Amino acid sequence: MASPTGPTGTPPTGRDARPVYELRGVSKTYGQGRIEALKPVDVTLTEGSFSSVIGPSGCGKSTLLKIMAGVVPPTSGRVVLDGTPVTGPRRDIGMMFQQATLFPWRTTIENIVLPIEIRDGRAAARAAHADAREILELVGLKGFETVYSHQLSGGMAQRAAICRMLITRPQVLLLDEPFSALDEISRDFMNLELQRICMSRSATALLITHSISEAVFLSDRVHVMSSRPGSIIAEIDIDLPRPRTTDMMVSPAFGAYVQQIRSLLDKGAFQ
Amino acid sequence: MSSTAPEGDTVWTEHVSLIDRIPRSVAMVGLLVAVVALWQFVHSFGIVSPIILPSPGETWADIQLVARNLLSGGYMLKALWITTQEVLLGFLFAMAIGFSLGILVGETAFGERAVLPYLVAIDTMPKVAFAPLFLAWLGFGIASKVALAAFIATFPIVVGTAAGLHAHDENARMLFKTMGASRWQTLFKMKLPTGLPHIFTGLKIAAVGVMAGAITAEFLGGGKGFGELIRVAASQLQTPRVFSLILYLSLLGFTLFWVVVLVERRLVFWHRSTISETAGLA
Ligand SMILES: Nc1ncnc2c1ncn2[C@@H]1O[C@H](COP(=O)(O)OP(=O)(O)OP(=O)(O)O)[C@@H](O)[C@H]1O
Ligand SMILES: [Mg+2]
Numbered sequence: 358m359a360s361p362t363g364p365t366g367t368p369p370t371g372r373d374a375r376p377v378y379e380l381r382g383v384s385k386t387y388g389q390g391r392i393e394a395l396k397p398v399d400v401t402l403t404e405g406s407f408s409s410v411i412g413p414s415g416c417g418k419s420t421l422l423k424i425m426a427g428v429v430p431p432t433s434g435r436v437v438l439d440g441t442p443v444t445g446p447r448r449d450i451g452m453m454f455q456q457a458t459l460f461p462w463r464t465t466i467e468n469i470v471l472p473i474e475i476r477d478g479r480a481a482a483r484a485a486h487a488d489a490r491e492i493l494e495l496v497g498l499k500g501f502e503t504v505y506s507h508q509l510s511g512g513m514a515q516r517a518a519i520c521r522m523l524i525t526r527p528q529v530l531l532l533d534e535p536f537s538a539l540d541e542i543s544r545d546f547m548n549l550e551l552q553r554i555c556m557s558r559s560a561t562a563l564l565i566t567h568s569i570s571e572a573v574f575l576s577d578r579v580h581v582m583s584s585r586p587g588s589i590i591a592e593i594d595i596d597l598p599r600p601r602t603t604d605m606m607v608s609p610a611f612g613a614y615v616q617q618i619r620s621l622l623d624k625g626a627f628q
Numbered sequence: 629m630s631s632t633a634p635e636g637d638t639v640w641t642e643h644v645s646l647i648d649r650i651p652r653s654v655a656m657v658g659l660l661v662a663v664v665a666l667w668q669f670v671h672s673f674g675i676v677s678p679i680i681l682p683s684p685g686e687t688w689a690d691i692q693l694v695a696r697n698l699l700s701g702g703y704m705l706k707a708l709w710i711t712t713q714e715v716l717l718g719f720l721f722a723m724a725i726g727f728s729l730g731i732l733v734g735e736t737a738f739g740e741r742a743v744l745p746y747l748v749a750i751d752t753m754p755k756v757a758f759a760p761l762f763l764a765w766l767g768f769g770i771a772s773k774v775a776l777a778a779f780i781a782t783f784p785i786v787v788g789t790a791a792g793l794h795a796h797d798e799n800a801r802m803l804f805k806t807m808g809a810s811r812w813q814t815l816f817k818m819k820l821p822t823g824l825p826h827i828f829t830g831l832k833i834a835a836v837g838v839m840a841g842a843i844t845a846e847f848l849g850g851g852k853g854f855g856e857l858i859r860v861a862a863s864q865l866q867t868p869r870v871f872s873l874i875l876y877l878s879l880l881g882f883t884l885f886w887v888v889v890l891v892e893r894r895l896v897f898w899h900r901s902t903i904s905e906t907a908g909l910a
Contacts, residue, residue, distance in 0.1 A: 423802075426806055428802065428805040428806055445808070446805060446806050446807065446808035447808070448808070450806070452803075452806045454799055454802065454803070456797075456799045458797075458799045458800050458803050460800075460818070460821065460822075461898035461899070462821050462896075462897075462898045471807070471817075472807045474817075475804070475807045475808065475809045475813055475817070476807065476808060505898060507898055
């Protein structure tokens with residue numbers, strides 16, 4: 358399938374590419390129906406696109422992501438990835454959280470091949486070391502392979518977590534506030550890295566964030582959620598050329614998107 | 629000149645008191661010398677009867693006498709070997725039962741709901757009170773001593789293992805879930821390694837308890853172990869002998885404890901406590 362590209366060389370955005378992830382009427386209540394975390398939502402992610410979800414704290418963003426990743430069952434609705442329903446964890450889904458969660462008794466490289474070790478055993482994990490080294494180089498961690506993970510800084514640990522997510526070559530990446538524990542400088546840098554990785558692998562990605570500018574900067578489409586029980590109140594397509602650069606963040610178009618999303622969030626919060 | 633501080637002068641430094649500046653080896657030897665000197669003083673002035681408190685010299689002579697007996701493979705070595713067997717077997721049984729029960733309690737809802745309350749109830753009992761039971765059931769040989777030693781040492785291992793299995797955080801659990809890990813994989817690759825510091829805390833308490841169990845059982849149930857030697861020497865008012873036997877017995881306990889610490893250092897090299905906790909014993 359020829360990927361349609363715009364005059365600016367924009368990769369396929371939400372409107373004109375093949376859908377890979379489809380959520381229909383997905384909702385979640387916790388505690389025998391006492392806590393309604395998520396109202397029924399519909400989300401479609403198209404191949405190679407980058408989407409983000411933004412919304413007030415506690416509106417069910419993490420819940421949505423866990424349902425998509427197949428680690429929490431939805432109360433209603435269905436999740437389909439690449440034509441097959443998601444009913445449990447899958448290796449074509451890569452996931453990343455706010456905490457790097459590396460295991461201190463493992464070296465960096467052993468942490469990275471852990472998903473392979475879990476799914477295919479120790480021999481396969483050893484065979485994946487070459488692969489892991491390549492990815493480590495991609496995120497600038499070359500030379501830290503045999504360092505124990507408690508000796509890594511926060512930013513380095515989060516980069517190692519990216520490697521661990523990428524080692525199984527997932528088709529989609531689900532990111533739950535992956536860089537929100539980092540300082541602003543490393544965070545901007547990591548966002549550029551993330552864009553580069555997604556573009557080079559043409560991976561489909563969904564990012565949860567509390568930062569409006571981060572959402573606009575990275576995304577082809579931003580899903581705005583209302584406060585709990587969460588529902589999607591708007592989907593904004595971001596029509597900025599790729600690759601995005603930090604210079605764009607001061608452009609008027611960027612500012613207009615930020616403003617639009619901010620007012621939507623303000624309205625959603627006081628409903 | 630822009631600085632107002634006098635050049636070359638340190639204006640403010642951390643103050644360490646004189647007593648805290650003494651090097652460890654000097655401090656340890658110094659304290660020992662002081663205690664022996666006090667002991668000699670108490671003895672020389674007849675403050676306490678020599679039957680109750682023998683002189684340091686007498687005790688030292690007996691320590692050497694016992695050493696000769698041990699090194700020449702005399703009856704004391706045989707007694708020490710019996711006690712060593714009791715302690716080691718007791719520790720092995722305690723680990724086998726302790727880990728199994730710890731995993732049952734820490735990993736399964738059934739264990740936590742049904743088994744844990746009973747374990748807590750038994751743990752609060754004075755466990756040496758069970759010694760006569762073990763003697764009645766298992767006789768006066770080594771088995772009853774192993775049983776009491778293991779019985780006392782099991783509980784810290786259960787508690788350490790169960791606590792260790794709850795030491796991981798929600799993120800690690802979620803991560804293993806997303807990787808599609810089975811229950812066993814989650815247990816062996818994440819929960820148990822995370823819990824090792826707790827488990828070793830339990831093992832160290834158990835290493836101390838297993839000695840107490842074996843010796844108590846020997847006091848109460850006879851046999852041919854080191855505890856019996858101590859009991860006989862005490863009943864004959866051979867106080868220097870009691871002192872020197874206790875010294876050698878404590879070497880056995882110290883060795884066991886030290887082995888546990890060494891294994892811990894190898895396995896839990898990544899945890900803060902390993903460095904600080906063992907520093908005092910190095
Ligand atoms: N396992 C659970 N059991 C019960 N309630 C839960 C559980 N997980 C989440 N909730 C509730 O569901 C709601 C949504 O939680 P969720 O973690 O999805 O929010 P969030 O949007 O990710 O919040 P944040 O921005 O703070 O990360 C919250 O009110 C939370 O208390
Ligand atoms: Mg969240």
